[in-house]
Amino acid sequence: MNSLAAWLETHAEALDSDPSRASEVLPQLVRAGAAAVGVPETLGGAGGTIADAIDIVAAVAQRSLTAAFVLWGHRTFIEYVQRSDNGVLRERTLAPLLKGEIAGATGLSNAMKYLSNIEALQMRATRRAEGFTLDGSLPWITNLRREGFIAAAAFEHEDGTPPSIFAIPHDAPGVQRSDDLDLIGLRASNTAALQVSEVSLDASYRLTADARNWLLHVRPAFLGLQCGMSIGLARRALQTTSEASAASRDSIRAEVAEAEAKLGEQSAHLRTGVLDGTFLERPAALFQLRIDLADTVTRAVSLEVQASGGRGYLRGQTGTARRVREASFIPIVTPSLVQLKAQLTQHRPVSVA
Template identity: 65%
Template sequence: MTTSALRPVTNELEAWLDTHAEAIDTGQELASEILPRLGRAGLFRIGVPTDLGGTGGVIGDAVEAVANVAEHSLAAAFVFWGQRTFIEYLLQSSNETLRARWLDRLLSGELAGATGLSNAMKYLSNIEPLQMKARLLDQAGKHDRWTLDGSLPWITNLRPAAFVAAAAFDHASEDDNAPPSIFAIPHDAPGVTRSEDLDLIALRSSNTAALRVEGVVLDDTFRITADAPAWLARVRPGFLGLQCGMSIGLARRCLAAVSETSAVSRAAVEDEAAQLARELDDLTHRLKEGVRNGTFVSAPAALFDIRIALAAVVEAAVGLEVQVTGGRGYLRGQTGTARRMREAAFVPIVTPSLVQLKNQLALHRKAQAA
């Protein structure tokens, strides 16, 4: 198995994740520790310009960092994805006030950033309508003020101590022909309600909950963009690219587990494992190149294909791990195989799900054929 030379995960963080991976997956006791630990390791600064507090590099470096964390814990990588994706939203926004207000705290891990744009990404692909509404309250003073209403049933990284969530809002007035907007919603704004954590079967320390906004009043300084469709098309490669880092890391760890078994067990599947490793390296390279050079902005179908292919590699890789691990995988505390099976079960359903992407690709190919 070939991995990148870039290894941003520190030995200390690696050891902590390996020690607590099972507890992070199945319980919520350590949920409050994940974000600060990732922040202290400097992971949120990867791919962020140095003049904005980052360590430089490109977003492909951040994808690699997410993959590195996912090799140890997919739940921690899920939190990482949510945080780094929200940071990318601020980097891609023209709203300098938002960056000045929150970027430093997001980079350090003091403040949680929640993407909240799964609904918006599905809206962009004509899968479902927007679930949130914005009504112009007044235009007095320097900034317009808006009243926001709606709910989102599933958002990751809603850290109870302090979070800010991005959400897309359609305009409530039928007379308003302006495109939908995206607002950044702080946890302490009057009218913001976070549910209890969802009762997930895995990834339970990811602070995944529902969010409701009722009569929340925010002005333009909280608006990430006034043209959601155009902006979403531009940030979608980062959203999905960072998400794909989770699959890359999980597949790598499953293949590493195969290589660590006895020679007799390994011999039975080594050709399949080698082929999967080559396919994984190729998909990873294509993903990073496409995100770097911007081709996925105008050709999202190519990105969808990679996301689907990576999910297939994860499924095959964890299947090989189950085969070579045998009965030990059914003994608690003996291996991480059972946990990685639960983690792998999440890969097809994280938004946009494989079913949604496959439907989009079918429509795309039908349109091309026509």
């Protein structure tokens, strides 16, 4: 991981601003073994737990949120393949994913909002004798690598049976990737829209035939790996603040210590919750933690801005300006904070006067 850390430190600004660097990110992550952490050795991974995978996402996010965003999408798709009961799909895709020969894209933001009754599914599947015909579009998916990808998406069945989740290969006829979205940052993340038009796939590409129940079980990993991005970004902002000159940091020393303690508590809570099943049984606890971590990111970056002063406003002098942009992305990653807060109101008991 040391070589990856050095590469990210050198190229973090370019990865945030230059979409032409997108092809470099996944190979660097895979070469360092980042995508294999938490995958059983029997499946070709490095072993460990999902909590260890979250730690790796956090470590990458300390240096580049763009790279961490790519790792989140890729590693989350790997988690989907692990948790699928489709052995044929796992045999076909897991090794190429771990080698970085194909990029995994978690197109399940729409599905997670469907699970929380926020919006309807945007994709439709029609049963045919030879399998399924798939149609629909998703406006925002990360890690749609031009060199090759496979994307997860949830589909409503026209015959009224429970929704399914399919893994959509980039080279299936009818799959179309848009140009990269014109983001203000994270521009080397291969983020684009996906259009699926009369795509024919058989059951060997179906991750699950029961989307709702399956999503409930993968949601802690989906959100937990996402929380790793917040942890890493906040950790780096606080570290940079602590390294500022004494004159810059002395007046905010107590606030920095408080933020560091809070981040440590939140990180420990996340690790415990994904390992002991708390977030599976009580998803509201994970929703609240994701919200709290976003608040910690905002506070940490604000402290860094204060400590860096005018120097942080100069181009090329520090990573402060980039981290401000990165922090502005944390609240809108699906499910956004607005959506999570709406969900929490549904989980809270109604008081009776």
